[in-house]
Amino acid sequence: MSDPVVAILMGSKSDLDLMRPAADTLAELGVPHVVRVLSAHRTPEVTAEFARTGRDKGLKVFICAAGGAAHLAGAVAAQTTLPVIGVPLARTPLGGADALHATVQMPAGMPVATVAIDGAVNAALLAAQILAVSDAALAKKLADKRAATAAKVLADDASLRGKV
Numbered sequence: 001m002s003d004p005v006v007a008i009l010m011g012s013k014s015d016l017d018l019m020r021p022a023a024d025t026l027a028e029l030g031v032p033h034v035v036r037v038l039s040a041h042r043t044p045e046v047t048a049e050f051a052r053t054g055r056d057k058g059l060k061v062f063i064c065a066a067g068g069a070a071h072l073a074g075a076v077a078a079q080t081t082l083p084v085i086g087v088p089l090a091r092t093p094l095g096g097a098d099a100l101h102a103t104v105q106m107p108a109g110m111p112v113a114t115v116a117i118d119g120a121v122n123a124a125l126l127a128a129q130i131l132a133v134s135d136a137a138l139a140k141k142l143a144d145k146r147a148a149t150a151a152k153v154l155a156d157d158a159s160l161r162g163k164v
């Protein structure tokens with residue numbers, strides 16, 4: 001694959017199972033990406049440097065996932081004007097509500113586009129949709145994927161109708 005245009009960051013390797021679907025979705029769409037473990041709290045300088053230099057390295061979108069004291073997306077947004085998508089993870093006894101609030105409630109001036117708790121797939125699709133604004137081939141792949149999703153719902157409906 002060519003140089004990554006999407007960076008998937010997670011606060012811990014223990015987040016990987018929840019975030020693998022984001023990488024799989026980008027791979028399915030042919031979007032070059034990189035997956036990194038970078039923490040807002042445990043490696044603050046390395047994380048800030050990665051975010052600050054992302055644009056010069058060819059990155060276009062960040063996806064940032066964290067579960068405990070989930071400041072990663074905000075910490076990255078503080079260092080770049082590239083779009084940042086936040087994924088709050090259900091990793092604490094509070095079931096992800098704490099991560100959701102920490103990720104979504106950014107102060108004015110520092111936007112983070114926050115998806116649902118454990119919303120890895122939608123984070124990847126949103127990243128692809130941002131890239132597809134200027135990429136017709138990718139826009140076509142996304143439209144085809146939507147059509148396939150609709151076809152499956154209709155097929156499921158047909159398979160159940162009159163049987164349950």
Ligand code: RP5
Pocket residue numbers: 010011012013014015039065066067068069089091
């Ligand atoms: C967060 O704390 C990470 O993103 C992870 O969701 C959570 C727990 O991390 P570990 O203690 O499993 O490394 O920063």
